[in-house]
Amino acid sequence: MMARPEAKLKELKPADLRHDVGARRDLVVTVNRRSEKRLIAYGDEFLFEKLPVGTRVIYPPPPLDELPDPDQAIRYALLRPENADPLFAQLNPNMRVTIAIDDISLPLPQMRSPDLRERILNQVLQTLADYGVDDVHLIIATALHRRMTEAEIRRVVGERAYKQFWPDRLYNFDGENRSELTLLGKTDHGEEVWLSKRAAESDLLLYVNINLVPMDGGHKSVAVGLAPYQSLRHHHNPTILRDSHSYMDPKNSGLHRSANRMGRLVNQSLNVFTVETSVNTRMYGGMLDFLHKNEDTFSDWDRTRSGAFRWAMRNMSYELRRQTLHNYRSPYGLTGVWAGDTEAVHEKALARVFQQYSVPVKGQTDILIVGVPFICPYNVNSVMNPVLVQCTGMGYLFNMYRGKPLVRPGGTLIICHPLRDEFHPEHHPSYIEFFHRCLAETTDAMELEKNFEHEFARNPTYIHMYRYGHAYHGVHPFYMWYWGEPARQHLGRVIAAGCEQPEVAARLGWDSADTLDQAIAMATAELGHSASITYLHLPPLVIADVE
Amino acid sequence: MSVLREKAGRSAHVKPRASAAFYDLDGTLCDLNLVHSAVFILTNMGQWSERAAYALSFLARAPRLYLAERKDRQLLNEVLFESFQGVSADRLFSLGEEYCERVLIKHLYPQAVELIRSNRELGFEPVLVTGSPDFIVAPLARHLEIEHFAANHLAMARGRANGRMARPVMASDEKARWCTAFAAQRGISLTSCWGYADSYYDLSFLSALGHPVAVNPDPKLRAAALSRQWPIISFERPSTIERELADTLDGAIDSTGSTDDGAA
Secondary structure, eight states: OOEEEEGGGGOOOOOOOOOOOOHHHEEEEEEOOOOEEEEEEEEEEEEOOOOOTEEEEEOOOOOOOOOSSSSHHHHHHHHSSSSSOOOGGOOOOTTTEEEEEEETTSSSBOSSSOHHHHHHHHHHHHHHHHHTTOOEEEEEEESOOOOOOOHHHHHHHHHHHHHHHTTTTTTEEETGGGEEEEEEEETOOEEEEEEOOOOOHHSSSHHHHHBBTTTTSSSHHHHHHOHHHHHHHHTTEEEEHHBBOTTTTTGGGGHHHHHHHHHHHHHHHEEEEEEEEEEOOOOOOOOGGGSSSOGGOOOOOHHHHHHHHHHHHHSSSSHHHHHHTTTTHHHHHEEEEEEHHHHHHHHHHHHHHHHEEEEEEEEEEEEEEEESSSSTOTTTSSSSOEEEEEEEEIIIITOOOOEOSEEEEEEEEEEEOOSSOOOOOOHHHHHIIIIIIIIHOOOOOHHHHHIIIHHHOOOOOHHHHHHHOOOOOTTTHHHHHTTTHHHHHHHHHEEEEEEHHHHHHHHOEEESSSSSHHHHHHHHHHHOOOEEEEEOOSSSOEEEOOO | OOOOOOOTTTTGGGGGOOEEEEEBTTTTTSSSSSHHHHHHHHTTTTSSSHHHHHHHHHHHHHHHHHHHHHHHHHHHHHHHGGGTTTOHHHHHHHHHHIIIIIIIIIGGGGHHHHHHHHHHHHOOOOOOOEEHHHHHHHHHHTTTOOEEEEOOEEEEETTTEEEOOOOOOTHHHHHHHHHHHHHHTTOOOOEEEEEEEOOOGHHHHTTTTSSEESSSHHHHHHHHHHHTTTTOOHHHOOOHHHHHHHHHHHHHHHHTTTTTTTTT
């Protein structure tokens, strides 16, 4: 096969990293009497709170420099893949190709156009067209997430793919359409590997991914994104998730071990060509970039902007505030793109992601404070309900570590969120029943799994809403609850600070406090006044390498 | 009075039901309403001259029907059923069969049929609770293999409809009362039952059940469902979805047995 001119491209790397490990120690700041108030995410608002003297505040590393020409980097990755032939060399006109794409749960908030998926698709589709490949389907790898709307898909995949493929050859995965699923086999652990039939019967399966955190990507992309309940139940369960320390450290995660076993079986059966990307932490830019900064280093301009921002947020109606925040598009920058063999690609992507997020932290803390923001992977353009607050606080933010958890065993987690009893009936119908019925009986994940999971997973109304509406699958709230299982096993107490409805916190098995000060007082009353306190600063994201 | 039909001899073959799923008919399981059935029956009765007379009398009632619909669903039923005055019971049941076979079945939402089937598999006894007349509902229930239904019932005198409805009229609160009695009779807890309806007039019916679902709801029911955090689902009668559903059913049949449900 003739080499294309692009093969002469040089490999593109981000500029030399200015933030080495030594410098990153400066990202852990100890609060003193002169310290400024700290910004804390609080649902669809932000708090500015004075933290007790001695509190450690962990800041995310500054964003890595982005690649100067993302399109060129993507082209290079497709032409020089890892442990695989270049994409063009794998093509022939008679083949059947399926392209699976990460859904709206990544990245958060949604990125500015053009989305990375659009950039990759444009080049992949052009290559396929150049080589005469016509039998191409694009599947949004939603697994049991809600179906993306037409407008959401259009935005993510871009005009070219939308106009050419929607709706017959560009669609959401349907994990309940039995005729479109196939059983590839069982792993040596007895895990059934089901997959989209279209993907399984393709000569080439491409996966287009965005890695926001180290939990994403790798075998988790295909083996989870294109799989139904029958497969997901093997790793989305309390037993496996209890053995995950943490989700952000794939080598020590039972969830990833299971997904890897299943993914390897998929790759033995299919020709999978993975395209992974990593982005920097430029979650908020322009007028909102003060949200990333150490408050002690705020300039007058930063203070003015933060004051104006809080004033505007305070004076908006709830719905307008929610819409404004969800409509914000983040100026994420591409820090790396790799293509080819799933494991080889993921190894490189993971290294870059950790390069971006990791901060060394000495020792654990007695009390960990986190602020749960307005968004998580499961409420894009939707409502952050109490079950998702639990998932974000105990499932994601607690797990932002490698080595040991940031908080010691038996310690206290303080979660800042208003915690209202509100749900999106169209997106989260089964969450409502889960919260009001199942959690009223027990908060024990094992009991919930045994007594209720199957009923919800097979519920015809929820299945209908998942297949034809825009609802998360009936079993999804269970997964969200299981997600918090390692934290539940580890922590002594959880306190919801700023909780507007204490009965909601009680339903989750948490204590509640009106203010953060009160929550800290409650925690120190139990753990002693010398209890150490750490605040994990968000946004953006940070992963603590706890020594 | 409302009717409760049971097929003798069938229950012995059916496994005991843990709970029940109650379905409204018009607008919920099909995209037709009472007026369609009335028009069909009235325009298919007797000779041409009689048909014309019935049609004219129905047209004459149109303003009352409109006002009744805006005011009260029960009143609508009563005004509508007046049109059947003088028609023999035999004729009504025969036309009901014909209407069901020629029109109603074709207008059932495929997704609704699938939902009934899936609920039944999970142990939810399907029950129709509707304001439609029994001579239409009975053949439909047979078609859907539904043993129990509650429907309205024309009062008869000397084998002919007298234009009045037997009491109580199956509408609004009466549906809830009927479901409560049905559940009590079978030792079922209403909190475990599912209910599906499309109209704001069914609010009390849905409220009586543990799992109410608004199906293609009218604006008032939609608002009520949203404020109560009830699931809202949409059924469609489109060619594409029909095709997908047919594929799904084929797939389900193929996979029945060893791979029917991974969790089983």
